[in-house]
Amino acid sequence: MNSEKQPIVQTIEHIYRQDAGRVLATLIGSLGDFELAQDALQEALIVALERWGQDGLPHNPAAWLVTTARRKAIDKIRRNNVFSRKQTLLQTLVETETYEEITSCPETFPDERLKLIFTCCHSALGIETQVALTLHTVGGLTTPEVARAFLVPEPTMAQRLVRAKRKIREAGIPYVVPPPDKIAERLEGVLAVLYLIFNAGYTASLGDSLQRRELCAEAIRLTRALVMLLAQTPSSGEEPEAPGLLALMLLHDARHQARTSPQGELILLDEQDRSLWDKNQIEEGVAILERALKLHRPGVYQLQAAISALHCQVARPEDTDWLQISLLYHQLLKLNQSPVVQLNWAVAVAMASEPARGLVLLNELDDKGSLKSYYLFHAARADLYRRAGDWQAAHAAYSQALSLTQNVVEQTFLQKRLAEVQTKLFPGGNDSLR
Amino acid sequence: MRYMALIYGDSALQAAMNEAELQAQMAAYNAFTEELTRRGGRVGGEALHPTTAATTVRVREGKVLTTDGPFAETKEQLGGYYLLKCENLDQAIEIAAMIPGALTGSIEIRPIVEWE
Numbered sequence: 001m002n003s004e005k006q007p008i009v010q011t012i013e014h015i016y017r018q019d020a021g022r023v024l025a026t027l028i029g030s031l032g033d034f035e036l037a038q039d040a041l042q043e044a045l046i047v048a049l050e051r052w053g054q055d056g057l058p059h060n061p062a063a064w065l066v067t068t069a070r071r072k073a074i075d076k077i078r079r080n081n082v083f084s085r086k087q088t089l090l091q092t093l094v095e096t097e098t099y100e101e102i103t104s105c106p107e108t109f110p111d112e113r114l115k116l117i118f119t120c121c122h123s124a125l126g127i128e129t130q131v132a133l134t135l136h137t138v139g140g141l142t143t144p145e146v147a148r149a150f151l152v153p154e155p156t157m158a159q160r161l162v163r164a165k166r167k168i169r170e171a172g173i174p175y176v177v178p179p180p181d182k183i184a185e186r187l188e189g190v191l192a193v194l195y196l197i198f199n200a201g202y203t204a205s206l207g208d209s210l211q212r213r214e215l216c217a218e219a220i221r222l223t224r225a226l227v228m229l230l231a232q233t234p235s236s237g238e239e240p241e242a243p244g245l246l247a248l249m250l251l252h253d254a255r256h257q258a259r260t261s262p263q264g265e266l267i268l269l270d271e272q273d274r275s276l277w278d279k280n281q282i283e284e285g286v287a288i289l290e291r292a293l294k295l296h297r298p299g300v301y302q303l304q305a306a307i308s309a310l311h312c313q314v315a316r317p318e319d320t321d322w323l324q325i326s327l328l329y330h331q332l333l334k335l336n337q338s339p340v341v342q343l344n345w346a347v348a349v350a351m352a353s354e355p356a357r358g359l360v361l362l363n364e365l366d367d368k369g370s371l372k373s374y375y376l377f378h379a380a381r382a383d384l385y386r387r388a389g390d391w392q393a394a395h396a397a398y399s400q401a402l403s404l405t406q407n408v409v410e411q412t413f414l415q416k417r418l419a420e421v422q423t424k425l426f427p428g429g430n431d432s433l434r
Numbered sequence: 435m436r437y438m439a440l441i442y443g444d445s446a447l448q449a450a451m452n453e454a455e456l457q458a459q460m461a462a463y464n465a466f467t468e469e470l471t472r473r474g475g476r477v478g479g480e481a482l483h484p485t486t487a488a489t490t491v492r493v494r495e496g497k498v499l500t501t502d503g504p505f506a507e508t509k510e511q512l513g514g515y516y517l518l519k520c521e522n523l524d525q526a527i528e529i530a531a532m533i534p535g536a537l538t539g540s541i542e543i544r545p546i547v548e549w550e
Binding site for chain 1: 435437520521522523524526527543545
């Protein structure tokens with residue numbers, strides 16, 4: 001690689017990361033085809049590498065890319081003009097194309113990313129495909145990057161993306177923002193995809209690649225864009241759940257530094273060094289949440305963000321308002337009956353009153369059996385037994401939890417707890433267990 | 435675009451219906467067909483006799499082989515179809531959700547290949 005070209009490569013990479021979603025959204029809008037748009041953008045990037053290296057950056061690189069890619073697409077359609085249905089498209093494209101010098105391309109172009117987001121998160125696509133496609137097109141992650149983030153071989157991911165684009169075309173998934181009466185329902189699917197991306201990053205352990213951690217930042221970036229785009233779209237009305245999710249992500253992510261020790265061990269909330277929490281991000285999350293709550297239409301994300309905010313805003317764990325948290329979980333239960341929410345509710349009740357009450361609720365859950373193979377369920381029981389001083393039961397529950405997780409960070413944490421409980425069980429040494 | 439909406443349902447459930455239920459079902463389908471026609475979305479559509487009336491044909495080594503019934507034993511069988519004309523998949527989904535059979539069985543939407 002030519003050393004003079006190195007900076008321009010980096011500049012292009014940076015611009016691509018920043019603007020790929022917007023450029024692509026506009027191209028798909030005018031070309032009506034995901035694959036054609038992406039191919040054309042690739043070609044435009046190759047031209048950019050040549051031209052920008054020689055002539056310097058254009059005034060508005062993103063707009064330059066749109067114009068150049070559109071011309072590349074026209075060339076491509078001309079070359080393959082056997083496809084008669086593209087003829088009308090070609091006609092329109094050529095008519096809108098003024099053939100000015102590329103340097104004088106428009107200053108701005110409309111942001112059509114909302115259409116792109118709704119198309120990528122269409123429920124006619126599998127959820128894994130929605131996640132991959134959103135990261136790839138809206139987020140501008142390359143195929144290898146998406147593959148690494150989801151621990152999938154690159155050819156598998158490439159094939160998944162190709163199939164998705166084919167399905168969009170063949171099945172006629174429209175490239176539109178859903179009508180006002182459908183937007184709330186469709187938004188639910190979009191938010192679920194963004195939350196999945198965030199969680200994939202959040203649950204990544206130390207052993208995982210860095211790319212996985214970066215999924216949190218990517219999810220926040222995408223959700224931020226979504227909130228902004230929705231606010232700019234009058235037909236979407238005010239949707240409190242989108243900012244609710246953004247607040248939830250910001251509040252969770254604000255604590256990530258404190259979640260693991262330098263050795264990569266998991267540190268639970270009440271043992272975290274709170275000075276490591278990102279105060280600015282917490283402030284931002286709380287402010288966004290408060291604006292959303294003012295609309296008085298609570299939803300699962302707002303409620304979870306509110307719970308997180310209560311945790312984030314106290315200096316010492318013993319000051320945590322567990323009563324308020326247990327009430328929020330109870331409200332959340334009305335919207336989401338999932339066993340995991342029930343589990344969290346039971347723990348909050350225990351913390352607000354006494355371990356025994358939480359244990360009664362947890363054991364009721366145990367009777368239903370849906371959580372038996374879930375390590376966190378047994379870890380939560382173990383923790384309450386530990387708090388209640390029932391070392392025998394705590395030991396059994398920690399052992400059960402340990403047998404149910406493959407995650408090294410979680411295993412290390414449980415082993416540490418197990419050792420603590422063992423010293424309580426056998427204060428004079430634990431020879432008998434050797 | 436044109437889409438085929440394939441209506442799948444449990445034919446045992448269908449067979450167990452009494453006269454009143456059958457009539458109610460017929461009325462629901464008539465109302466749907468009317469609405470679809472009104473919207474200009476109906477290209478075609480038929481109901482099929484149950485799979486007990488089906489014959490499966492295969493040609494192997496030049497010989498015509500026929501068997502009774504459908505090839506595979508599944509819980510839901512094809513009971514009928516509509517051929518739809520829609521703007522896009524969202525519209526097709528909206529219409530498919532109005533087909534009475536969607537309440538008990540399922541509707542498979544398949545885009546029609548348009549040869550050019």
